[in-house]
Amino acid sequence: MSSLRFKSIDNLSTQSQEKVAGSSKITAIFNENVFTLKTAREFLSDEAYKSLLHSIKGGKKIDRVVANQISAGLRQWAEAKGVTHFTHWFQPLTGTAAEKHDSFFTLKSDGTPIEEFDGAALIQQEPDASSFPSGGLRATFEARGYTGWDPSSPIFIMEIGSGKTLCIPTIFVSYTGESLDYKAPLLKALASLEKSAVDVCHYFDKNVNKVTATLGWEQEYFVIDEGFFNARPDLLMSGRTVFGHSPAKGQQLEDHYFGSIPERIYAFMRDFETEGYKLGIPLRTRHNEVAPAQFECAPIFEEVSVGVDHNLLLMDIMDRVARRHKLRVLLHEKPFAGINGNGKHNNWSMSTDTGVNLLAPGKTPKTNLMFLTFFVNTIKAVHDYSDILRASIASAGNDFRLGANEAPPAIISVFIGQYLTKVLGDVKERVGSKFDEQDEAILKLDLHKSIPELLLDNTDRNRTSPFAFTGNKFEFRAVGSAANCANAMTALNTILAETLSTFKKDVDALIDKGEKKEIAIMHVIREYIVASEKVLFEGDGYSEEWHHEAERRGLPNVRTTPLALDAMVTDKAKKLFEDNGVYSHTELEARHEIELEKYIKKVQIEARIMGELVTSHILPPSIKYQNTLIQNIKGMKEIGLKEESYANQKQILVKISEHISKISELVEKMIEARKVANAITNTRTKAIAYNAQVKEPFFDAIRYHADKLELLVDDKEWVLPKYREMLFLR
Numbered sequence: 113m114s115s116l117r118f119k120s121i122d123n124l125s126t127q128s129q130e131k132v133a134g135s136s137k138i139t140a141i142f143n144e145n146v147f148t149l150k151t152a153r154e155f156l157s158d159e160a161y162k163s164l165l166h167s168i169k170g171g172k173k174i175d176r177v178v179a180n181q182i183s184a185g186l187r188q189w190a191e192a193k194g195v196t197h198f199t200h201w202f203q204p205l206t207g208t209a210a211e212k213h214d215s216f217f218t219l220k221s222d223g224t225p226i227e228e229f230d231g232a233a234l235i236q237q238e239p240d241a242s243s244f245p246s247g248g249l250r251a252t253f254e255a256r257g258y259t260g261w262d263p264s265s266p267i268f269i270m271e272i273g274s275g276k277t278l279c280i281p282t283i284f285v286s287y288t289g290e291s292l293d294y295k296a297p298l299l300k301a302l303a304s305l306e307k308s309a310v311d312v313c314h315y316f317d318k319n320v321n322k323v324t325a326t327l328g329w330e331q332e333y334f335v336i337d338e339g340f341f342n343a344r345p346d347l348l349m350s351g352r353t354v355f356g357h358s359p360a361k362g363q364q365l366e367d368h369y370f371g372s373i374p375e376r377i378y379a380f381m382r383d384f385e386t387e388g389y390k391l392g393i394p395l396r397t398r399h400n401e402v403a404p405a406q407f408e409c410a411p412i413f414e415e416v417s418v419g420v421d422h423n424l425l426l427m428d429i430m431d432r433v434a435r436r437h438k439l440r441v442l443l444h445e446k447p448f449a450g451i452n453g454n455g456k457h458n459n460w461s462m463s464t465d466t467g468v469n470l471l472a473p474g475k476t477p478k479t480n481l482m483f484l485t486f487f488v489n490t491i492k493a494v495h496d497y498s499d500i501l502r503a504s505i506a507s508a509g510n511d512f513r514l515g516a517n518e519a520p521p522a523i524i525s526v527f528i529g530q531y532l533t534k535v536l537g538d539v540k541e542r543v544g545s546k547f548d549e550q551d552e553a554i555l556k557l558d559l560h561k562s563i564p565e566l567l568l569d570n571t572d573r574n575r576t577s578p579f580a581f582t583g584n585k586f587e588f589r590a591v592g593s594a595a596n597c598a599n600a601m602t603a604l605n606t607i608l609a610e611t612l613s614t615f616k617k618d619v620d621a622l623i624d625k626g627e628k629k630e631i632a633i634m635h636v637i638r639e640y641i642v643a644s645e646k647v648l649f650e651g652d653g654y655s656e657e658w659h660h661e662a663e664r665r666g667l668p669n670v671r672t673t674p675l676a677l678d679a680m681v682t683d684k685a686k687k688l689f690e691d692n693g694v695y696s697h698t699e700l701e702a703r704h705e706i707e708l709e710k711y712i713k714k715v716q717i718e719a720r721i722m723g724e725l726v727t728s729h730i731l732p733p734s735i736k737y738q739n740t741l742i743q744n745i746k747g748m749k750e751i752g753l754k755e756e757s758y759a760n761q762k763q764i765l766v767k768i769s770e771h772i773s774k775i776s777e778l779v780e781k782m783i784e785a786r787k788v789a790n791a792i793t794n795t796r797t798k799a800i801a802y803n804a805q806v807k808e809p810f811f812d813a814i815r816y817h818a819d820k821l822e823l824l825v826d827d828k829e830w831v832l833p834k835y836r837e838m839l840f841l842r
Contacts, residue, residue: 117833120339124841129376130437132383145269146392147189155185167263171303174263179231186267187216187229190278195269198229198278200237200259203294204244205706207596209424212239213277234280235261245709247702249290256287262295265421268391272432281421290699294598295417297694301605302416304692308612309462309470309486315619315629316482320464325605327419328459328585330410331426332401332593334442335377337842340833341440345729349721350714351444351509351594354811355730357819358450359836362404369402376437376842377407384426384433385409393422403452404839413459416605420598423456445592446512448835453513454593458600461585462486472584484539485615485633488640490586491526493611494579495644497603497688498524499668499679501579504603506676506707508714510592514671515654520578520590522676523662523669525649527577533650539634540641576653606694615640673711674799680704708799715802719786722814725832726779733829734772734821741765768824775817782810
């Protein structure tokens with residue numbers, strides 16, 4: 113392995129660059145491999161096209177007879193592009209996409225070979241559900257599960273090498289009907305939000321028939337050379353470096369941020385962007401991020417469900433294309449200690465079918481009031497259900513990231529900026545007063561005079577805020593980079609659906625008592641501002657003062673995943689998700705169990721790889737160098753040199769010996785602690801034990817001694833690629 117480290121460094125100088133096809137207009141290749149409505153118009157009959165259109169736009173079910181026509185058109189289009197297989201593409205609770213390929217090829221009863229793709233195969237398939245996480249919903253011997261076509265997300269062709277597969281986005285449910293994926297609950301949450309939002313929009317515009325939640329994610333990632341990756345078993349097994357001393361230079365100069373993109377990385381970016389454009393992923397932005405070897409890409413906003421699919425697709429594309437360039441993409445939330453981690457900022461808003469962004473201040477009193485309504489309801493939702501939002505982004509990887517190096521803390525708060533803070537303060541001042549002409553004056557508040565028009569950015573950014581308003585949208589910054597966006601989006605859209613539903617009841621109750629509609633709306637808005645103002649925070653989320661202040665305000669600060677996940681199974685959560693038709697009690701309990709099991713397994717894997725690396729990669733070179741020093745000191749003694757001549761060698765030897773002794777002792781204790789934790793049968797108790805008895809007492813302590821040995825041992829003897837190599841050599 114030692115030669116592998118230095119061989120990787122040597123190979124960098126002779127690394128041949130992967131050739132990327134010459135650039136062409138993005139519009140010429142965009143949606144090239146997507147069955148768009150324009151393509152459907154060409155390949156489908158009028159009846160089939162109208163049925164598909166109504167399903168996409170209005171959520172209407174597609175008749176199975178018409179499905180045969182759609183599947184015939186799909187096969188014709190796919191075969192013209194060289195496709196031989198199809199798959200139902202779904203999102204099980206593993207966190208990645210899943211697919212099982214079937215060919216169009218079949219045999220007739222007389223043995224004649226034909227190509228066939230009928231409507232039944234398009235609409236429903238039956239993959240084996242036994243090996244996917246189910247949280248106890250399914251016994252291991254009960255294998256039946258169903259995938260069902262989701263027409264709201266476009267069908268696409270995935271190219272891998274010279275092979276092409278028709279991919280049909282689907283939901284995934286158990287034989288008994290419970291959802292076993294991320295997509296089905298998301299679609300239910302979006303439907304619930306749409307209903308509640310449309311009802312509230314009718315206070316302002318009766319022409320609104322549809323409200324669509326939109327998502328624009330920002331994907332952060334690290335890129336390192338494949339040789340270094342292969343020489344780091346911890347990266348291979350866990351996605352992060354469990355050991356590694358910080359280099360002399362990290363990100364302190366901030367010279368990497370928005371800097372010139374290295375040529376090899378630039379070629380990789382252009383390559384994966386091309387693949388993404390063909391699949392309809394509207395990538396717009398690419399740049400160097402703050403940490404060395406860290407980068408970011410971001411698309412144009414899309415409907416939430418399509419945006420979720422596109423992000424999951426892109427993560428897969430990036431991984432495959434990186435390998436093609438002899439690189440590796442690291443999506444773990446904290447692959448390197450001491451520098452920025454990876455986030456996936458979820459920029460979220462709502463738009464009406466009349467063309468209004470509900471989170472953009474309007475130019476008239478009426479549209480200003482509509483903006484205030486949805487703006488304040490979102491803040492109220494985050495305040496009331498901050499624990500559920502925290503649970504939605506909880507993971508073993510995100511625990512390393514939250515609260516460090518520009519990532520937000522585990523305390524869920526909302527940043528809105530000084531101008532909107534003043535607006536809410538002005539509205540709040542009227543709390544408790546009688547309804548009179550002054551209320552009418554407040555209704556005429558001109559937000560465009562109160563807020564400077566600096567394009568969309570009428571607030572500054574707060575990089576330490578987990579949930580920040582950034583002009584015409586909220587940015588949920590706490591989502592982890594490796595996560596499926598669907599989990600956070602399901603929670604966010606559900607809590608707003610519930611809050612808007614309650615808002616309408618509160619307003620209607622005042623109207624029923626004879627109050628004017630606008631006055632009733634403003635009164636409830638003021639009540640919501642007062643009820644939720646403690647979740648608003650404009651300062652430094654890293655400061656100790658904020659942690660104390662948050663505690664005084666009663667805001668939860670749940671730092672670890674096992675405890676954060678408890679919010680999923682409270683009576684409050686069960687009522688919220690059941691009332692909005694998103695999760696049943698059984699489904700929530702199952703997901704709680706699944707997430708706890710994921711946490712246990714990931715910490716367990718990291719503990720095992722730490723023990724393995726110490727035994728086979730850290731101690732051998734340390735002991736070898738220890739022996740070298742012993743021989744050196746012994747030789748100097750033998751030729752009669754005074755002790756001060758080898759005092760430094762002796763001092764280094766003592767330090768190395770102390771670290772070897774301590775690290776060996778800690779690893780043994782960690783192994784015993786893991787055995788104790790493994791014996792626990794209750795999943796929640798076991799997860800807490802893995803955190804409190806394995807991770808917290810030992811991970812940092814073992815790392816400390818390993819990293820000290822890295823500094824002391826002769827560089828040519830050290831086996832693992834160092835941070836300075838992985839982060840700066842490419």
